[in-house]
Amino acid sequence: MNAVKNLGPQALRQIVLSQLHGLAPEADLSTLRPHDDLRETLEIDSFDFLNLLIALDQEVGVEIPEKEYGKVGTLAGLMDYLLARLPKAT
Amino acid sequence: MAEFRMPSLGADMQSGKLLEWKVAPGTLVKRGQVVAVVGTEKGDIEVEVFEEGLIQNFAVQEGAEVPVGAPLAWIDEGAARPGLPKKEAPPPAAEKTEQRIRVSPLARKLAAELGVDLTQIQGSGPHGAIDKDDIERAAQQTAPPLPAAEGPPGKADFQAGMRRAIALAMTRANRDIPHYYLECRIDMTRALSWLEAENLQRPIQNRLLPAVLLIKAVAKALVKVPQLNGYWTKDALQIAEGIHIGFAIALRQGGLVTPAIHHADLQGADELMTNLHDLILRTRSGRLRSSELTDATITVTHLGDRGVEKVFGVIYPPQVALVGFGKITEEVWVEKGMIGVRPVLHATLAGDHRASDGRTGAEFLESLDQLLQTPEALFAA
Numbered sequence: 001m002n003a004v005k006n007l008g009p010q011a012l013r014q015i016v017l018s019q020l021h022g023l024a025p026e027a028d029l030s031t032l033r034p035h036d037d038l039r040e041t042l043e044i045d046s047f048d049f050l051n052l053l054i055a056l057d058q059e060v061g062v063e064i065p066e067k068e069y070g071k072v073g074t075l076a077g078l079m080d081y082l083l084a085r086l087p088k089a090t
Numbered sequence: 091m092a093e094f095r096m097p098s099l100g101a102d103m104q105s106g107k108l109l110e111w112k113v114a115p116g117t118l119v120k121r122g123q124v125v126a127v128v129g130t131e132k133g134d135i136e137v138e139v140f141e142e143g144l145i146q147n148f149a150v151q152e153g154a155e156v157p158v159g160a161p162l163a164w165i166d167e168g169a170a171r172p173g174l175p176k177k178e179a180p181p182p183a184a185e186k187t188e189q190r191i192r193v194s195p196l197a198r199k200l201a202a203e204l205g206v207d208l209t210q211i212q213g214s215g216p217h218g219a220i221d222k223d224d225i226e227r228a229a230q231q232t233a234p235p236l237p238a239a240e241g242p243p244g245k246a247d248f249q250a251g252m253r254r255a256i257a258l259a260m261t262r263a264n265r266d267i268p269h270y271y272l273e274c275r276i277d278m279t280r281a282l283s284w285l286e287a288e289n290l291q292r293p294i295q296n297r298l299l300p301a302v303l304l305i306k307a308v309a310k311a312l313v314k315v316p317q318l319n320g321y322w323t324k325d326a327l328q329i330a331e332g333i334h335i336g337f338a339i340a341l342r343q344g345g346l347v348t349p350a351i352h353h354a355d356l357q358g359a360d361e362l363m364t365n366l367h368d369l370i371l372r373t374r375s376g377r378l379r380s381s382e383l384t385d386a387t388i389t390v391t392h393l394g395d396r397g398v399e400k401v402f403g404v405i406y407p408p409q410v411a412l413v414g415f416g417k418i419t420e421e422v423w424v425e426k427g428m429i430g431v432r433p434v435l436h437a438t439l440a441g442d443h444r445a446s447d448g449r450t451g452a453e454f455l456e457s458l459d460q461l462l463q464t465p466e467a468l469f470a471a
Contacts, residue, residue, distance in 0.1 A: 026342065043342070045395040046299050047370050054295045063294050066286060 004061035006087050009079070012060065016078060019055045023048045034076035056082070092141045094163045096156040099130055099383040100259065100406075105157045106130045108150055117145045118169065124379065126162065131251035132347050133376030135383060144169030192219035223324065252345035263404045267322075268443040271402050274455045276462055278418050278433040284465035288359075300418065301337075301392055302363045304435075306468050308390055308413050309333045309355035311457040317446045318411035318439075318454055319387045327410060327445040336386025336406065337366065339373045347373050348406060350386035359469045394418060400436040410445035413458075414438040435462075 007015070017029055024042040032041060039049060053072075057063045062085045064072055072078040096106055107129040119125055124136040125145070149161040156162060193208055213220035281303055289297045312319040312333050320329040333355045336348035349369050354362065372378055388409055393401050394417035401414025416436045423432040437458060441451040461468060 024342070039395065040397075045340075046301070047367065050294075050297060050299060057294050066289050066297065 002058055002061040002063075004086060005059070007060065009083060012082055012086070013079065015059050016056070016075070016082075019052055019059075022055075023052060032075060034079075035074050037073055038075065038078070039073065060086070062086070091146065092143065092165045092167050093161045094125070094139055094141065094165050096128070096158050096160050096162055097137060097380050097384065098158045099128070099135055099380055100132065100255070103130055103158055103255065104258075105155055106135075107155050108152055108162065109134060110152055111148065112136075113145050115145050115147050115163075119143065119145060119165065122381075128380075131248070131255040132345075132383065133373070133378065135378050135380050137380040139165070141165050141167055143167040193221075221324070249344050252341070256345060259406060260404050263407050267405050267407060269405060270441050270443045270448055270451065271438060272441070272448060272451045272455055273400060273436060273438045274459060275421070276435045276437055276459045277423060278435045278462065281462045281465045282418070282433055296360065296363075298359055298363050299366075300394075302359060302366065303462065303465060303468065304392065304415055305335055305337065305351060305354055305366070305390060306357070306359070306362060307458050307461040308388070309335060310461050310468065311454050312388065313355055314457045315450060315454040317450050318441065320410060320445075321387070321408040322410050322442055322445050323408050330387040332385075332387065334385045334387045336389040336409070337369065338389060338391040339370055341374060347378070347383075348386060348389050348391075349373055349378050349382040350384075352381075352385065388413065390415070394435075400438055402438055403440045405440055405442055410442040411451075411454075412440040414440070 020027075020029060020032075020038070020042060023044050027042050038044065044052070049069075053064050060082055062082050064081065068081065072081050096108075099106065108126060109129045110127040111125070112127065113119060113123075113125045119139050119142065121140055121142050122138050125139045126137045128135050128137050143165040146164040146166045148163045150156055192213060208220060211220050211224050214224055278300075282300070285298060285300060285303060292298070316329050317327065319333055320327060322328075332353055334350040334352050335354045336350050338346050338348045340346045349372075351357075351362070351365055351369065357365065369378075369382070386406070386409065389403070389406050389412045391401055391403050391412065392415045394415055397417055399416040399419065401416055403412040403414045405412045414437070416438075418433050418435045420431050421434040423430050423434065437455060439451045439455055441448070
């Protein structure tokens with residue numbers, strides 16, 4: 001279990017986008033809308049998706065359980081889920 | 091003196107570019123050692139050697155485009171076993187003699203159709219007789235022009251090469267293999283709850299994906315129904331001893347590769363997951379080993395991530411079967427007169443009707459279903 005990082009929304013967004021870029025280097029992430037299905041839009045498979053969650057656990061310190069996968073399938077859903085588990089910015 | 095030749099890294103390969111020697115003349119090599127890196131239409135492959143001995147000399151230098159079957163180097167096997175007398179390396183180009191050519195009637199007919207010169211072929215049959223397979227190999231090697239070997243291949247070249255490789259293999263499959271197709275619905279309730287419980291106890295980096303269960307179940311079903319695990323060669327089924335599952339991996343730039351997961355029936359859950367992960371990474375970064383590209387005894391294609399419900403696949407020759415998995419979706423399920431909703435997987439089998447009959451295929455799918463109903467036993471020794 002990695003320690004939860006103290007990150008603001010901007011920093012978190014940067015981390016998420018850079019991980020997505022690593023998985024789908026040819027995709028133009030500026031056109032990704034908040035409620036697009038990540039797996040369909042970026043054509044990432046279940047291995048890629050698991051890799052994304054492993055990387056986020058390492059960088060953000062939030063481990064997303066399997067039964068919550070339904071909530072984190074979009075950029076907005078993923079951001080909300082993570083932000084709710086980060087310490088509130090002071 | 092043994093010839094180390096350009097391997098055929100798939101039914102579709104005509105030639106490869108020797109990119110790098112990993113050894114030097116005078117090196118003592120062991121069976122399974124990576125000795126060279128070869129550039130192919132499916133990426134750069136680390137080529138292993140299957141003889142033991144001393145690398146005598148190279149037949150080609152780095153950068154050369156070499157047809158499948160042509161010598162890359164000579165290996166002195168006597169050097170590994172000091173008792174044996176040493177032999178001289180053969181002259182690089184053996185002279186063709188004026189002997190009568192032995193060739194089967196079918197091969198002669200095929201040669202005429204495909205425009206293959208019989209005097210230029212080394213037969214692989216008894217007494218050097220030329221058979222149908224030899225003609226097809228020769229036709230593949232000479233047929234389409236190869237991309238220019240100058241400069242690094244661009245993305246467009248790679249994609250064109252990949253398409254051509256797939257086209258060759260799949261055309262051959264559709265022409266030669268009389269496919270039969272079977273489908274069954276598998277209730278995945280037990281398998282998924284086992285997986286969920288298992289993953290709950292695991293740290294995220296050790297989580298298992300359903301693909302691991304499916305591959306293991308296919309491998310174990312093949313232990314029971316070995317007739318689907320092997321090759322159709324020389325008009326007969328050769329059942330393979332090891333169960334090496336070729337797992338179809340799509341590349342982001344287009345195309346796919348089906349590297350082998352060796353001895354999948356003998357691997358534990360963690361081992362299988364780690365190996366699958368590693369295989370996907372190396373496939374996408376272009377660092378597969380030659381044995382992984384050549385050893386698959388059956389192919390599994392799993393298109394569930396793309397929302398597909400059923401896959402009716404084309405067999406990768408000379409294999410004799412392909413298992414297709416779609417997406418696991420909730421469906422209405424009737425059991426003992428009760429209607430319920432269950433997570434359901436559609437499993438399909440494409441079988442080569444020359445090698446097996448529908449009954450064998452049905453036994454396989456039945457066994458696959460049974461194995462997935464007792465997931466806890468799947469990985470028990």
